[in-house]
Amino acid sequence: MDIIYNLFFYAIAFVLVIAALSVVFLPRIVYSAVSMILAFISVAGIFVLLNADFVAISQIMIYAVGITIIMIFAIMLTGRVSEKKLWIAFAPRTLFAFAIAGVFFVTILFTVTNGFKSLARESSIFSTTLPSIETIETLQTQGTTGIIGKALFTKYVLPFEILSLLLLAAILGAVVMAKKDRDNLINPTTRLIEED
Amino acid sequence: MHDIYIEIFNKLGIPTVLAEITWPVIPFIFVAILLILVVIFLVLMERKVLAWLTVRKGPNRVGPFGFFQTIADAIKLLCKEDIMSKDTNKILFTLAPMIVFAPIMIIYGLMPFTEKFVAINLAAGLFLVFALSSITTVGIVLAGWASNNKYSLLGGMRSAAQAISYEIPLVIAVLSIAVLAGTLNLSDIVIAQAGGFSDGAFFSWNVFSWNIIPAFIGFVVFFICSIAEVNRIPFDLPEAESELVSGYNTEYSGMKFALFFLAEYAAMFIMSVLIVTLFLGGYLSPFSDYLSVTLFQNIIHNQNILYIFMHIEQGFWLIAKTYFVIFIIIWIRATLPRLRADQLMSFAWKFLLPLSLVNLTIVAVFKYFSTLMNG
Numbered sequence: 001m002d003i004i005y006n007l008f009f010y011a012i013a014f015v016l017v018i019a020a021l022s023v024v025f026l027p028r029i030v031y032s033a034v035s036m037i038l039a040f041i042s043v044a045g046i047f048v049l050l051n052a053d054f055v056a057i058s059q060i061m062i063y064a065v066g067i068t069i070i071m072i073f074a075i076m077l078t079g080r081v082s083e084k085k086l087w088i089a090f091a092p093r094t095l096f097a098f099a100i101a102g103v104f105f106v107t108i109l110f111t112v113t114n115g116f117k118s119l120a121r122e123s124s125i126f127s128t129t130l131p132s133i134e135t136i137e138t139l140q141t142q143g144t145t146g147i148i149g150k151a152l153f154t155k156y157v158l159p160f161e162i163l164s165l166l167l168l169a170a171i172l173g174a175v176v177m178a179k180k181d182r183d184n185l186i187n188p189t190t191r192l193i194e195e196d
Numbered sequence: 197m198h199d200i201y202i203e204i205f206n207k208l209g210i211p212t213v214l215a216e217i218t219w220p221v222i223p224f225i226f227v228a229i230l231l232i233l234v235v236i237f238l239v240l241m242e243r244k245v246l247a248w249l250t251v252r253k254g255p256n257r258v259g260p261f262g263f264f265q266t267i268a269d270a271i272k273l274l275c276k277e278d279i280m281s282k283d284t285n286k287i288l289f290t291l292a293p294m295i296v297f298a299p300i301m302i303i304y305g306l307m308p309f310t311e312k313f314v315a316i317n318l319a320a321g322l323f324l325v326f327a328l329s330s331i332t333t334v335g336i337v338l339a340g341w342a343s344n345n346k347y348s349l350l351g352g353m354r355s356a357a358q359a360i361s362y363e364i365p366l367v368i369a370v371l372s373i374a375v376l377a378g379t380l381n382l383s384d385i386v387i388a389q390a391g392g393f394s395d396g397a398f399f400s401w402n403v404f405s406w407n408i409i410p411a412f413i414g415f416v417v418f419f420i421c422s423i424a425e426v427n428r429i430p431f432d433l434p435e436a437e438s439e440l441v442s443g444y445n446t447e448y449s450g451m452k453f454a455l456f457f458l459a460e461y462a463a464m465f466i467m468s469v470l471i472v473t474l475f476l477g478g479y480l481s482p483f484s485d486y487l488s489v490t491l492f493q494n495i496i497h498n499q500n501i502l503y504i505f506m507h508i509e510q511g512f513w514l515i516a517k518t519y520f521v522i523f524i525i526i527w528i529r530a531t532l533p534r535l536r537a538d539q540l541m542s543f544a545w546k547f548l549l550p551l552s553l554v555n556l557t558i559v560a561v562f563k564y565f566s567t568l569m570n571g
Contacts, residue, residue, distance in 0.1 A: 030288065030341065037334060053320050061327040065334060069356055072337050076353065143319025145380055 009049055016042035033071050040064035051136060054145045200312055223315030227304040235461045239266045241519075242526050249530040270454070278450035281344075288342035293448070293455035295335030299328040300462045307469050308383045310479050310510035322380040325470065326367060329425065332459065333359040336434065336444050339456075343447035351443025354537065355434035358424060361541055362431075365548040366421035369414040372552075372559040373474045376407055386478030403482045408475040410562040413555035415475045417548050422467040423525060424544070426460065430532040433540060468521040469514070476517050479510035486510070 019039035023032045040063040047056035139147075152160050201222060205215035240255070240263065247254025255262030280289060303325050305315035318324060333356055340352020374380055377388040391405050408415045424431035435443030445456045472478060481487060486506050496502055535543070 030285070030338075034288065034291070034338070053318070054323070057320055057323045057327045061323075061330060065327070065330040069334055069337060069360070072334070072341070073353070073356065076337075076341055076349065141319065143380070145320050145323070 005049065009046070012042050012045040012049070016046070029075055030072070033068055033075060036071070037064050037068050040068070051139045051144070053143050054148050223305045224301075226315055227301055231301060231304055231458070231462050234465050235458055236266045236270065238461050238465055238522065239269070241522070242529075245523060245526045246530055249527065273454040273457075274451060276450040278452065281447060283344045284447065285342040285344065288338050289447075290452070292335045292339035292342060293452045293459070295338065296332045297335075297455045297459045297462075299331040300459050300466060303328050303466050304462070306382060307466065308386055308473065308478060309469075309514055310507050311383075312507065313511070314383055317383055318381065320380045321382040322370065322374065322385065322474075325382075326363070326370070329463070329466075330359065330363060332463070339448070340444040343444070345447050347440045347442075348444050348446050351434045351436075351440050351446070354440075355427065355444060358427070358431065358433060358540060361544040362421045362424040362548075365417050365544060365552040366425065368549070368552040368556060369411075369418040369421065370474065372411045372414045372556050373407055375556070375559050375563050376410060382473055382478075386473055386480060389477045390480055401483050402477055402480045406475065406477040406480075411475065411555060411559050413551055414559065415471075417552045417555060418475065419471060420548065421544075422471060423528065424540075426463045426467050428464065428525060429529040430535050431540065432534060433537060436534060464522065464525065465518070468518045468525070471521050472514060472517040476521075477513075479514040481509065481513050 016039055019035045019042060022035040023039060026032050026035060040059060044056040044059040044064065047053075047059060201219060202212060202215050205212065243265070244254045244262070255265035258264040258268045280286065306318060306321045306325055308314045308317075336355045336359075337352045340348045340350070340355070343349070373385060377385040379385060379388070385407075389406050390402055391400070427434050434440075435445065437443075440446070445453055448456060486509050489502060489506055492502060492505060496505075
């Protein structure tokens with residue numbers, strides 16, 4: 001079973017890396033958007049391998065569909081501007097992007113290779129104990145949805161509610177910003193009064 | 197289905213490892229055969245019922261009563277030339293029908309057709325169904341964009357706007373089912389609807405514990421939204437032939453068009469199966485026990501044969517209920533005119549969304565009191 005697991009992991013990881021690279025390097029922005037769908041679905045596959053079914057399906061629903069559809073919408077609405085060449089090597093912005101990506105890469109490499117081992121031991125943020133086999137078996141048969149739901153509505157109910165309030169504020173803000181122009185368009189007299 | 201497959205291999209004396217390795221192929225074969233059969237029958241049924249409702253004869257030339265009309269159409273589509281106009285985006289144009297078709301094929305594997313006949317029995321199956329069905333929207337949008345045709349683009353945009361708006365009341369209506377059943381596993385949702393309302397000859401019928409009774413408003417909302425999700429009249433704005441030629445699939449021909457066509461009818465069937473599974477008791481018989489069991493238990497004493505009979509009956513009930521739902525959908529198509537785009541949006545956001553929230557509240561209160569009474 002271990003061999004099959006590894007086989008699937010490396011297959012998905014290979015697809016993920018290829019898809020992520022093509023998001024950056026493909027010449028046209030629509031191709032980037034499509035390969036981003038592939039990248040997100042591969043990430044969902046890795047979540048499945050980690051027995052995190054709820055997170056995997058959320059990944060497909062929110063990232064692979066929700067986010068990318070909005071991106072494709074944006075590409076459509078901007079017309080054929082998207083045909084412009086996106087990737088210019090040695091431009092200042094490219095070098096800047098490389099610098100930021102490099103910093104992130106080093107940080108992740110440091111974490112993955114247990115660079116923070118001593119830190120983890122002191123603060124116990126990164127728990128190093130693996131879950132027991134029984135826990136993994138119940139996860140595989142019952143799924144993680146129930147556990148996540150219970151945790152969200154008991155232990156983490158306050159952060160959850162604060163987050164929902166934040167999202168509500170964002171939605172209301174978007175509505176207000178979208179509505180402002182239309183008021184002026186429909187009722188030009190109010191604008192005249194304001195100008196007086 | 198997994199258990200049955202492994203059991204067959206064990207009885208034949210073939211090692212279990214071989215069964216486990218070959219297993220993943222089986223659901224796909226099962227799904228592919230089922231899908232083709234269902235769509236061929238569905239297209240014929242739609243044309244026949246529509247003809248009957250509008251006092252016409254319908255297809256009646258190929259085979260007895262026109263039964264082979266769909267097969268003839270399928271062969272015609274297979275033989276057609278695959279035309280691709282000069283300014284299309286070749287890669288995305290080819291990819292789009294596949295993105296539309298593949299997720300629907302996976303959803304078929306998740307459906308509980310009988311107690312044991314579930315290809316992939318997942319703990320979060322219901323959630324995955326909606327995640328996958330939303331992927332098809334991406335395919336339709338891409339098809340519209342890649343065609344490089346203004347009608348296709350408008351069709352794709354309309355489809356995306358419609359799918360995003362109608363998915364919200366749809367999912368909130370489904371949330372009430374998750375509250376009632378306490379699980380997202382589709383098989384468990386069906387099993388949770390068995391048992392009836394109380395003991396006794398009449399009240400122990402399964403009909404009284406179907407989810408449609410506490411969640412009737414949710415059923416109506418789900419029904420309307422699922423028609424909108426599969427782009428059927430009165431919500432067929434993405435392919436409104438009087439305004440947009442044929443919408444997102446205007447430029448398609450041959451097998452690529454056939455894939456869209458297949459996906460559309462397959463999605464219609466799967467949505468009907470989902471309505472039946474969530475609200476109408478799935479494969480459960482409406483009576484307190486399976487008819488075959490009550491009829492034959494005194495004649496046939498072999499438990500295995502009775503069990504097989506029970507399975508066939510479960511399949512019968514599911515198919516019967518599903519085709520009843522499909523009949524209603526076709527009936528609606530023959531009756532109602534198409535909505536306008538602005539009516540479509542305000543209907544979803546100002547009417548269906550509050551209604552689905554009301555339904556969720558009612559169901560939550562119902563669930564609270566029913567658990568209180570049952571201890």
